[in-house]
Amino acid sequence: MSHYPNRFKIRVDSVTSMGIDIESELSVLLLDEDTPLEFIDPITVKVHASKVERSIAVKGTISVRAKAACARCLNELNYLVERDNFFAFVKIPHDENIDLTEQLREDIIVSLPIRLLCSDDCKGLCDVCGTNLNERTCECTHTEFIKESAFDGLDKLMDLKNKQDNEN
Ligand SMILES: [Zn+2]
Ligand SMILES: [Zn+2]
Incomplete structure:
Protein backbone atom coordinates (compact mmCIF):
# COMPACT_ATOMS: atom_id res chain seq x y z
CA MET A 1 0.00 0.00 0.00
CA CYS A 122 13.40 1.15 -32.83
CA LYS A 123 13.19 -1.59 -35.46
CA GLY A 124 10.52 -3.55 -33.58
CA LEU A 125 9.77 -7.25 -33.76
CA CYS A 126 9.66 -9.31 -36.92
CA ASP A 127 5.98 -9.97 -37.47
CA VAL A 128 6.74 -13.39 -38.91
CA CYS A 129 9.17 -14.96 -36.42
CA GLY A 130 9.06 -12.47 -33.52
CA THR A 131 12.80 -11.73 -33.50
CA ASN A 132 13.69 -8.42 -31.85
CA LEU A 133 15.20 -6.69 -34.88
CA ASN A 134 17.18 -4.28 -32.67
CA GLU A 135 19.21 -7.27 -31.48
CA ARG A 136 19.37 -9.57 -34.48
CA THR A 137 18.25 -9.84 -38.05
CA CYS A 138 16.22 -12.69 -39.44
CA GLU A 139 15.58 -14.20 -42.85
CA CYS A 140 11.88 -13.35 -43.06
CA THR A 141 10.27 -11.08 -45.58
CA HIS A 142 9.22 -8.03 -43.63
CA THR A 143 6.09 -5.95 -43.76
CA GLU A 144 8.14 -2.85 -44.49
CA PHE A 145 9.62 -4.55 -47.51
CA ILE A 146 6.15 -5.58 -48.70
CA LYS A 147 4.92 -2.02 -48.18
CA GLU A 148 7.83 -0.67 -50.19
CA SER A 149 7.21 -3.03 -53.06
CA ALA A 150 3.53 -2.16 -53.02
CA PHE A 151 4.50 1.50 -53.44
CA ASP A 152 6.95 0.51 -56.17
CA GLY A 153 4.07 -1.17 -57.92
CA LEU A 154 1.95 1.93 -57.52
CA ASP A 155 4.74 4.07 -58.99
CA LYS A 156 4.94 1.78 -62.02
CA LEU A 157 1.22 1.97 -62.44
CA MET A 158 1.34 5.78 -62.29
CA ASP A 159 4.18 5.83 -64.83
CA LEU A 160 2.16 3.63 -67.12
CA LYS A 161 -0.88 5.87 -66.73
CA ASN A 162 1.19 9.01 -67.42
CA LYS A 163 2.59 7.38 -70.55
CA GLN A 164 -0.88 6.49 -71.72
CA ASP A 165 -2.12 10.04 -70.97
CA ASN A 166 0.79 11.47 -72.96
CA GLU A 167 0.12 9.16 -75.86
CA ASN A 168 -3.54 10.19 -76.00
ZN1 LIG B 1 11.50 -0.65 -29.01
ZN1 LIG C 1 11.65 -12.95 -38.86
Whole structure:
Protein backbone atom coordinates (compact mmCIF):
# COMPACT_ATOMS: atom_id res chain seq x y z
CA MET A 1 0.00 0.00 0.00
CA SER A 2 1.06 3.52 -0.75
CA HIS A 3 1.80 5.82 2.18
CA TYR A 4 1.33 8.95 0.09
CA PRO A 5 -1.97 10.84 0.27
CA ASN A 6 -4.33 10.26 -2.63
CA ARG A 7 -5.96 13.70 -2.60
CA PHE A 8 -4.33 17.01 -3.50
CA LYS A 9 -5.63 19.60 -1.06
CA ILE A 10 -4.48 23.08 -0.17
CA ARG A 11 -5.43 24.75 3.12
CA VAL A 12 -7.24 27.95 2.24
CA ASP A 13 -5.87 29.99 5.17
CA SER A 14 -2.28 29.08 4.29
CA VAL A 15 -2.58 30.94 0.97
CA THR A 16 -1.71 34.63 1.04
CA SER A 17 -1.94 37.25 -1.72
CA MET A 18 1.87 37.13 -1.90
CA GLY A 19 1.46 33.45 -2.57
CA ILE A 20 3.11 30.35 -1.19
CA ASP A 21 5.13 27.56 -2.74
CA ILE A 22 3.74 24.11 -2.18
CA GLU A 23 5.56 20.86 -2.77
CA SER A 24 3.80 17.60 -2.20
CA GLU A 25 4.04 13.95 -3.05
CA LEU A 26 0.89 12.06 -3.86
CA SER A 27 -0.02 8.46 -4.40
CA VAL A 28 -0.31 7.12 -7.94
CA LEU A 29 -3.44 5.34 -6.71
CA LEU A 30 -5.37 8.50 -7.54
CA LEU A 31 -4.67 7.74 -11.21
CA ASP A 32 -7.08 4.85 -11.36
CA GLU A 33 -7.10 5.00 -15.13
CA ASP A 34 -6.98 2.24 -17.64
CA THR A 35 -3.63 2.92 -19.27
CA PRO A 36 -0.81 0.69 -20.52
CA LEU A 37 1.57 2.66 -18.28
CA GLU A 38 2.47 1.49 -14.81
CA PHE A 39 2.91 4.54 -12.61
CA ILE A 40 5.56 4.58 -9.90
CA ASP A 41 4.99 6.40 -6.61
CA PRO A 42 4.98 9.28 -5.94
CA ILE A 43 3.41 11.96 -8.12
CA THR A 44 5.49 15.09 -7.48
CA VAL A 45 3.64 18.39 -7.31
CA LYS A 46 5.41 21.76 -7.21
CA VAL A 47 3.05 24.68 -7.36
CA HIS A 48 2.68 28.31 -6.40
CA ALA A 49 -0.68 29.21 -4.88
CA SER A 50 -1.83 32.78 -4.44
CA LYS A 51 -4.97 34.57 -3.40
CA VAL A 52 -6.55 36.68 -6.13
CA GLU A 53 -9.56 38.54 -4.72
CA ARG A 54 -12.03 35.79 -3.81
CA SER A 55 -10.22 33.03 -5.63
CA ILE A 56 -7.06 31.01 -5.41
CA ALA A 57 -4.76 30.63 -8.39
CA VAL A 58 -2.50 27.59 -8.46
CA LYS A 59 0.16 26.98 -11.06
CA GLY A 60 3.17 24.76 -11.40
CA THR A 61 4.49 21.39 -12.41
CA ILE A 62 3.30 17.84 -11.91
CA SER A 63 5.43 14.84 -12.74
CA VAL A 64 5.33 11.10 -12.26
CA ARG A 65 7.52 8.24 -13.43
CA ALA A 66 6.02 5.33 -15.29
CA LYS A 67 7.02 2.02 -16.80
CA ALA A 68 5.69 0.99 -20.16
CA ALA A 69 6.35 -1.40 -23.00
CA CYS A 70 7.81 -0.07 -26.24
CA ALA A 71 5.01 -0.04 -28.82
CA ARG A 72 7.27 -1.72 -31.40
CA CYS A 73 9.63 -4.14 -29.61
CA LEU A 74 7.75 -4.52 -26.28
CA ASN A 75 10.91 -3.93 -24.22
CA GLU A 76 10.27 -2.25 -20.91
CA LEU A 77 11.11 1.43 -20.79
CA ASN A 78 10.97 4.19 -18.21
CA TYR A 79 9.10 7.32 -18.94
CA LEU A 80 8.64 10.61 -17.13
CA VAL A 81 5.17 12.08 -17.45
CA GLU A 82 5.55 15.81 -16.97
CA ARG A 83 3.01 18.57 -17.04
CA ASP A 84 4.77 21.91 -16.57
CA ASN A 85 1.78 24.22 -17.01
CA PHE A 86 -0.65 22.92 -14.44
CA PHE A 87 -3.10 25.71 -13.68
CA ALA A 88 -6.21 25.94 -11.54
CA PHE A 89 -8.30 28.93 -10.55
CA VAL A 90 -10.93 28.23 -7.91
CA LYS A 91 -13.31 30.33 -5.90
CA ILE A 92 -12.47 30.26 -2.22
CA PRO A 93 -14.93 27.82 -0.64
CA HIS A 94 -16.37 27.82 2.85
CA ASP A 95 -14.36 24.66 3.51
CA GLU A 96 -10.93 24.64 5.08
CA ASN A 97 -9.37 23.20 1.94
CA ILE A 98 -9.57 23.37 -1.80
CA ASP A 99 -9.32 19.95 -3.39
CA LEU A 100 -7.55 19.91 -6.76
CA THR A 101 -7.33 16.14 -7.15
CA GLU A 102 -9.64 16.02 -10.17
CA GLN A 103 -7.79 18.76 -12.09
CA LEU A 104 -4.49 17.08 -11.30
CA ARG A 105 -5.74 13.69 -12.44
CA GLU A 106 -7.11 15.09 -15.71
CA ASP A 107 -3.93 17.03 -16.41
CA ILE A 108 -1.80 13.93 -16.02
CA ILE A 109 -4.13 11.82 -18.16
CA VAL A 110 -4.16 14.32 -21.05
CA SER A 111 -0.35 14.51 -20.88
CA LEU A 112 0.06 10.78 -21.51
CA PRO A 113 1.57 9.83 -24.84
CA ILE A 114 -0.52 7.72 -27.17
CA ARG A 115 2.36 5.36 -27.75
CA LEU A 116 5.90 5.11 -26.50
CA LEU A 117 8.99 3.90 -28.28
CA CYS A 118 12.27 2.81 -26.64
CA SER A 119 13.98 4.92 -29.28
CA ASP A 120 12.82 6.78 -32.39
CA ASP A 121 14.55 4.29 -34.65
CA CYS A 122 13.40 1.15 -32.83
CA LYS A 123 13.19 -1.59 -35.46
CA GLY A 124 10.52 -3.55 -33.58
CA LEU A 125 9.77 -7.25 -33.76
CA CYS A 126 9.66 -9.31 -36.92
CA ASP A 127 5.98 -9.97 -37.47
CA VAL A 128 6.74 -13.39 -38.91
CA CYS A 129 9.17 -14.96 -36.42
CA GLY A 130 9.06 -12.47 -33.52
CA THR A 131 12.80 -11.73 -33.50
CA ASN A 132 13.69 -8.42 -31.85
CA LEU A 133 15.20 -6.69 -34.88
CA ASN A 134 17.18 -4.28 -32.67
CA GLU A 135 19.21 -7.27 -31.48
CA ARG A 136 19.37 -9.57 -34.48
CA THR A 137 18.25 -9.84 -38.05
CA CYS A 138 16.22 -12.69 -39.44
CA GLU A 139 15.58 -14.20 -42.85
CA CYS A 140 11.88 -13.35 -43.06
CA THR A 141 10.27 -11.08 -45.58
CA HIS A 142 9.22 -8.03 -43.63
CA THR A 143 6.09 -5.95 -43.76
CA GLU A 144 8.14 -2.85 -44.49
CA PHE A 145 9.62 -4.55 -47.51
CA ILE A 146 6.15 -5.58 -48.70
CA LYS A 147 4.92 -2.02 -48.18
CA GLU A 148 7.83 -0.67 -50.19
CA SER A 149 7.21 -3.03 -53.06
CA ALA A 150 3.53 -2.16 -53.02
CA PHE A 151 4.50 1.50 -53.44
CA ASP A 152 6.95 0.51 -56.17
CA GLY A 153 4.07 -1.17 -57.92
CA LEU A 154 1.95 1.93 -57.52
CA ASP A 155 4.74 4.07 -58.99
CA LYS A 156 4.94 1.78 -62.02
CA LEU A 157 1.22 1.97 -62.44
CA MET A 158 1.34 5.78 -62.29
CA ASP A 159 4.18 5.83 -64.83
CA LEU A 160 2.16 3.63 -67.12
CA LYS A 161 -0.88 5.87 -66.73
CA ASN A 162 1.19 9.01 -67.42
CA LYS A 163 2.59 7.38 -70.55
CA GLN A 164 -0.88 6.49 -71.72
CA ASP A 165 -2.12 10.04 -70.97
CA ASN A 166 0.79 11.47 -72.96
CA GLU A 167 0.12 9.16 -75.86
CA ASN A 168 -3.54 10.19 -76.00
ZN1 LIG B 1 11.50 -0.65 -29.01
ZN1 LIG C 1 11.65 -12.95 -38.86
